[in-house]
Amino acid sequence: MEQAPTARPPDGTVFGHPAGLFTLFFAEMWERFSYYGMRALLVFYMTKGFLGYNDNKSYLVYGAYTSLVYMTPYFGGMLADYVLGARRAVVLGGLLMAAGHLLMTVENETFFFAALGLLIVGNGFFKPNISTIVGTLYPKGSPKRDGGFTLFYMGINLGAAMSPVVCGYVGETFGWHYGFGLATAGMLIGVATFVAPRRLTQLLILATALATAIAMPFWQDTVLQLAVRLILGAALLTAALVAFVALNRGGIPKWAGQPAKPERLAQKVGGLLRLDVLVYLGAVVSVPVFALLVQKNEPAAYILYATGALALAYILYEAVFRSARVERHRLFVVVILMFFSFLFWTFFEQAGTSVNNFTDRNVDRVVELRAVTQDDVGTTIQMRVAQKVTDPALADLPLLSQEQLGYQQGGQAFSMDQLSDLREAALAEGAPDSAQVFAWRVDAEQVGMGLGGGEIPASEFQAANPMFILIFGLLFTALWGWLAARGWEPSTPVKFSLGLLQLGLGFLAYWYGAQVANERGMVGVSWLLVGYLLQTTGELCLSPVGLSMVTRLSPQRMVSTVMGAWFLATAFSSKFASLIATLTGVGGEGAEEGLIPPPSETLNTYGDVFYTIAIAAGIAAVVLFALSPLLTRWMHTEVDDIEAAAKHFE
Numbered sequence: 001m002e003q004a005p006t007a008r009p010p011d012g013t014v015f016g017h018p019a020g021l022f023t024l025f026f027a028e029m030w031e032r033f034s035y036y037g038m039r040a041l042l043v044f045y046m047t048k049g050f051l052g053y054n055d056n057k058s059y060l061v062y063g064a065y066t067s068l069v070y071m072t073p074y075f076g077g078m079l080a081d082y083v084l085g086a087r088r089a090v091v092l093g094g095l096l097m098a099a100g101h102l103l104m105t106v107e108n109e110t111f112f113f114a115a116l117g118l119l120i121v122g123n124g125f126f127k128p129n130i131s132t133i134v135g136t137l138y139p140k141g142s143p144k145r146d147g148g149f150t151l152f153y154m155g156i157n158l159g160a161a162m163s164p165v166v167c168g169y170v171g172e173t174f175g176w177h178y179g180f181g182l183a184t185a186g187m188l189i190g191v192a193t194f195v196a197p198r199r200l201t202q203l204l205i206l207a208t209a210l211a212t213a214i215a216m217p218f219w220q221d222t223v224l225q226l227a228v229r230l231i232l233g234a235a236l237l238t239a240a241l242v243a244f245v246a247l248n249r250g251g252i253p254k255w256a257g258q259p260a261k262p263e264r265l266a267q268k269v270g271g272l273l274r275l276d277v278l279v280y281l282g283a284v285v286s287v288p289v290f291a292l293l294v295q296k297n298e299p300a301a302y303i304l305y306a307t308g309a310l311a312l313a314y315i316l317y318e319a320v321f322r323s324a325r326v327e328r329h330r331l332f333v334v335v336i337l338m339f340f341s342f343l344f345w346t347f348f349e350q351a352g353t354s355v356n357n358f359t360d361r362n363v364d365r366v367v368e369l370r371a372v373t374q375d376d377v378g379t380t381i382q383m384r385v386a387q388k389v390t391d392p393a394l395a396d397l398p399l400l401s402q403e404q405l406g407y408q409q410g411g412q413a414f415s416m417d418q419l420s421d422l423r424e425a426a427l428a429e430g431a432p433d434s435a436q437v438f439a440w441r442v443d444a445e446q447v448g449m450g451l452g453g454g455e456i457p458a459s460e461f462q463a464a465n466p467m468f469i470l471i472f473g474l475l476f477t478a479l480w481g482w483l484a485a486r487g488w489e490p491s492t493p494v495k496f497s498l499g500l501l502q503l504g505l506g507f508l509a510y511w512y513g514a515q516v517a518n519e520r521g522m523v524g525v526s527w528l529l530v531g532y533l534l535q536t537t538g539e540l541c542l543s544p545v546g547l548s549m550v551t552r553l554s555p556q557r558m559v560s561t562v563m564g565a566w567f568l569a570t571a572f573s574s575k576f577a578s579l580i581a582t583l584t585g586v587g588g589e590g591a592e593e594g595l596i597p598p599p600s601e602t603l604n605t606y607g608d609v610f611y612t613i614a615i616a617a618g619i620a621a622v623v624l625f626a627l628s629p630l631l632t633r634w635m636h637t638e639v640d641d642i643e644a645a646a647k648h649f650e
Helices: 020-048 055-084 086-103 109-136 145-174 176-195 198-218 223-249 275-296 298-321 325-352 354-362 416-427 458-485 492-515 525-553 556-584 599-635 642-649
Strands: 366-371 380-384 437-441 450-455
Touching: 020 055, 020 086, 020 109, 020 145, 020 176, 020 198, 020 223, 020 325, 020 354, 020 416, 020 458, 055 086, 055 109, 055 275, 055 298, 055 325, 055 556, 086 109, 086 176, 086 275, 109 145, 109 275, 109 525, 109 556, 145 176, 145 198, 145 223, 145 458, 145 525, 176 198, 198 223, 223 458, 275 298, 298 325, 298 556, 325 354, 325 458, 325 492, 325 525, 325 556, 325 599, 354 458, 354 492, 354 556, 354 599, 458 525, 492 525, 492 599, 525 556, 556 599
Parallel strands: none
Antiparallel strands: 366 450, 380 437
């Protein structure tokens, strides 16, 4: 088998980076498009769709799913290390995930959980191993490695930015199954990009980028949405053109991602099944198991705790008993920073749950055409229910929207669950004309009430974080390079502490927005965006640096396993994030607890939790900053080659 180079990068580089990086960029971009497209819709699908779950039940299902999604990469990394190799694992994972997204288009509870099971298993094979392949493209000690991971991270976030804009908008506007269908297409494109011959990959990258960039501007209702889509389209086309040129100089090297011991693939277990076939069968058999674990919630937590304990014990065993001094110190650094990464993502992962519902219920997302005046009092205003209609007469009517939440109608406050039910009925196949219009009776207390305009779906705001990463990602890379050239670059632990501090400030922005909300309990969208911006700059200090650190500090014999453990820490984050989110639970469509209260009653529920998170993140940042000098020494940055360092310090 052809081996990876140890002293130089592979032939064919672009801007000093291996040409194969750009194939991986697009494969991961489309995979993240599919994952975050589904994630943007998941809680809303459970509460507003046919399942009818309340807030807390949806949060617990979401937490079980996301924790298992990040737990399985630990096993996927091990199986790639010891049997399949990273390349085969990526293909297997991508196909399983595509099947999961496709199954989500079926409105059936059993199929729903089966889909989540497929996504969990598929992500376990895909996620750690494509990151590992990126690391293998660079020789040991390469100063380009961090920059390569930042570029790769931008691919992740380009996909994550497009998915709420495309899948989220289409799913909330036209029907859930359409959004999940687009996520399926994205995953299949990602797999095809990874496995296709180089010339076909070039055509695939250009064609899909062009089609997506052209389609996005048609799916919008406001100038802000149009601007976001034009920016994303320009970024996508630019990346596609760079990748097209880069792939003229080569693709993913044949040796990248191959099994460490190819003979294990054909090794028979008990004289019956080949080892690789056994892995494939095991993956399929595990799908219903994970589906059941998500549905039941609690067993998933116990398995997660047991897996975490075993993973930690294994790494510590390797560090204490099988590693020389430098390897041992470096593994200790990885474990300690895993803990602080766990804290970061526990708070950050509120984005898919409590922050998502806060955005839906308490952030003003409507660009209104006008406000109700005294002349409207006593009249009935006809409003269209569906956000997108083809009938010109309906299109001329003001949209029944978030602007009406909390106002009295029919003797009770108009609520989010009523709005959701009306929209579901309007989108139903064969819906009568009466379902398309709502007659709103105006009274004197409603003077000043906004009449939409265009309403930006709440799921779209999950694009804010990856959008900011696209804007600031290269600036941070340049900043670290500029500081490094002058000997001022912060160490990895200091960057982590800066990340936690900025995360806390982001939640403080949410809390302050709640303090200055209007009398109806609606928060200005600017506070939401400021919070996302601060969380993003914090993420840029931590996440890409963390991925690079794992591949740099881990012994070569267990790099995929440690990468899996790194994602396992995120699994714990997702579980604890869902428990924190339940502190904001206020009911839900079809909930036993009752209807969703008006915005004025949910405002402080969210604000108080966000304030507590801000304080906790700030304390964690201070503690890590104090530990940074010790952790920096243990990284032994003066030694590039781990194996040489181990021998040197024995």
